Amino acid sequence: MEFPDGIPPLLIEFALTVAFSFVVGLEFRRYQRTNQYKFHFGSTRTFVLIGLLGFILYTIDTTHVLFGIGLFLLGSMLLIYYWRLSSKEMLSLFSVLLALLIYLTGPIVSIFPRWFLILFIVLLVLILSEKPLIHRISDKLAxxxxxxxxxxxxxxxxxxxxxxxxxxxxxxxxxxxxxxxxxxxxxxxxxxxxxxxxxxxxxxxxxxxxxxxxxxxxxxxxxxxxxxxxxxxxxxxxxxxxxxxxxxxxxxxxxxxxxxxxxxxxxxxxxxxxxxxxxxxxxxxxxxxxxxxxxxxxxxxxxxxxxxxxxxxxxxxxxxxxxxxxxxxxxxxxxxxxxxxxxxxxxxxxxxxxxxxxxxxxxxxxxxxxxxxxxxxxxxxxxxxxxxxxxxxxxxxxxxxxxxxxxxxxxxxxxxxxxx
Structure with missing residues (x-):
């Protein structure tokens, strides 16, 4: 994927983080409606904010200590929220893990080649959109x-x-x-x-x-x-x-x-x-x-x-x-x-x-x-x-x-x- 030399690399990375977080958020929103998912910590805007948080913390601190602290705090908040809801009924950790992966989008944009970034986002979208197919395969697989x-x-x-x-x-x-x-x-x-x-x-x-x-x-x-x-x-x-x-x-x-x-x-x-x-x-x-x-x-x-x-x-x-x-x-x-x-x-x-x-x-x-x-x-x-x-x-x-x-x-x- 080639970009004009006049565009600052930081702007490109910022735009990619926002765009791909938004795409996954849209698909997650559809996933919530289709499956009547009860773990509602947010959807499209929340995913964009999580992606931006990871990107900014990774970029402003070259030692990446802030990024690690942010990952720990985000994971802790999500797990506490999950624990509060799961005390009432059985819930899956799927949304927690998905949000943490979106948090990693910023570093992936900055470090990995573009083909890996696209493969990463496509995999997340497929996991969200092909739930019935995945279940059929797992049921059929001996x-x-x-x-x-x-x-x-x-x-x-x-x-x-x-x-x-x-x-x-x-x-x-x-x-x-x-x-x-x-x-x-x-x-x-x-x-x-x-x-x-x-x-x-x-x-x-x-x-x-x-x-x-x-x-x-x-x-x-x-x-x-x-x-x-x-x-x-x-x-x-x-x-x-x-x-x-x-x-x-x-x-x-x-x-x-x-x-x-x-x-x-x-x-x-x-x-x-x-x-x-x-x-x-x-x-x-x-x-x-x-x-x-x-x-x-x-x-x-x-x-x-x-x-x-x-x-x-x-x-x-x-x-x-x-x-x-x-x-x-x-x-x-x-x-x-x-x-x-x-x-x-x-x-x-x-x-x-x-x-x-x-x-x-x-x-x-x-x-x-x-x-x-x-x-x-x-x-x-x-x-x-x-x-x-x-x-x-x-x-x-x-x-x-x-x-x-x-x-x-x-x-x-x-x-x-x-x-x-």
Missing amino acids: SEEIVTLAKFLVISGVILPLLPDEPIAPVMPVTYDKIWLAVIIVSGFSYLSYLVNTYFFKSRSLMITGVLGGLYSSTVATVVIGRRAHHLAEAAPFVSSALIMATAMMYIRLLIIILLFAPVAGQRLLAPFLAAILLSICTVFALLRFKADSSQPSEVNIIEHPLELSTAIVFALSFMIFTSITQFVTSNYGGRGLNFLSIIVGFTDIDPFILSLLSGEFTVSDSAIVSAVILASGSNNLLKAIYAVVLARNRSVRAAAVWLIFLFAVSILYAFKINA
């Missing part, structure tokens, strides 16, 4: 989800900083922290998919199943949809569209993970992956133009809990195994051996292989690594085509199988073009 969030914070904020940034072994040219960073990135993406699935799409169509399942695991989504398709021969457009959409979401998930983990490789993969995503979506729209008049069949939940400790350990072990295998292949067979390995790995879980490939230091060129990523994702499409055909055993997956095989063939051709 207690085990808090434990799940705690697990994610532990694996990302506690374990990662403790791991050393040094290679594990000569046969495994990857550091300890890189392995766990890969676990965090993949687990975080799966956790996001899990939350969306659990709290927004409990009852889903096949298309939603393909989208959410593809974000979680396109192979798992293909297996589940393929089994369901065995009894849905008449819903071919919906089934094939869901399968293709799962693969499109796989490319989106891989692209985001790679950009977070290895931005340089992600930039080189941006064009081919975006092409696969856009063409897949266009194919889905083309198929849905020929959909049947019947409604889409429903699908069961396929996303399991993504933050179990056993899952993280298995992923970390897979990461280390693929790193060792890749080191052996690249050291003895070079880029050609890596291409052959990538095609084979496509018939397994490709996430640990791709991330180990991007994080290690191997004796191959960057083009060979990009080619390996494309080949692994392409051969994984061939695996999904086989799964779909074998599990469905009817024409409902024909279009999806053809498209997945086409993506595999294009991946082979593109990889050879890169290595040419």
Whole structure:
């Protein structure tokens, strides 16, 4: 937020304090009327005066002792007032805490960057205006989800900083922290998919199943949809569209993970992956133009809990195994051996292989690594085509199988073009 140089900074800070205190006061006034709030110590004008008090006391005393005394006296007055009223009925401390936060607006205007000030005020306004939504979320949020969030914070904020940034072994040219960073990135993406699935799409169509399942695991989504398709021969457009959409979401998930983990490789993969995503979506729209008049069949939940400790350990072990295998292949067979390995790995879980490939230091060129990523994702499409055909055993997956095989063939051709 830029201001003309001719305006005194003190005037700008004063105006911002008044303006934002006034905005929060207006919203608090509406909050009082809407919720018939009984703790009436004031509203809009009172909030402006509290904000001005904090700003003036903070500004006139560079030691900020007066500001601290003012905070203590204001808090004491509000608590006494609250105690007097709460002796008659049960009241919340919400208004007391909000008034104290408004008192802090002046120092926030003076010290923090403007983006933090705006974020601070927007958060206060949202807390006041979205009370019903906050209550609905807290009522729906299961207690085990808090434990799940705690697990994610532990694996990302506690374990990662403790791991050393040094290679594990000569046969495994990857550091300890890189392995766990890969676990965090993949687990975080799966956790996001899990939350969306659990709290927004409990009852889903096949298309939603393909989208959410593809974000979680396109192979798992293909297996589940393929089994369901065995009894849905008449819903071919919906089934094939869901399968293709799962693969499109796989490319989106891989692209985001790679950009977070290895931005340089992600930039080189941006064009081919975006092409696969856009063409897949266009194919889905083309198929849905020929959909049947019947409604889409429903699908069961396929996303399991993504933050179990056993899952993280298995992923970390897979990461280390693929790193060792890749080191052996690249050291003895070079880029050609890596291409052959990538095609084979496509018939397994490709996430640990791709991330180990991007994080290690191997004796191959960057083009060979990009080619390996494309080949692994392409051969994984061939695996999904086989799964779909074998599990469905009817024409409902024909279009999806053809498209997945086409993506595999294009991946082979593109990889050879890169290595040419």
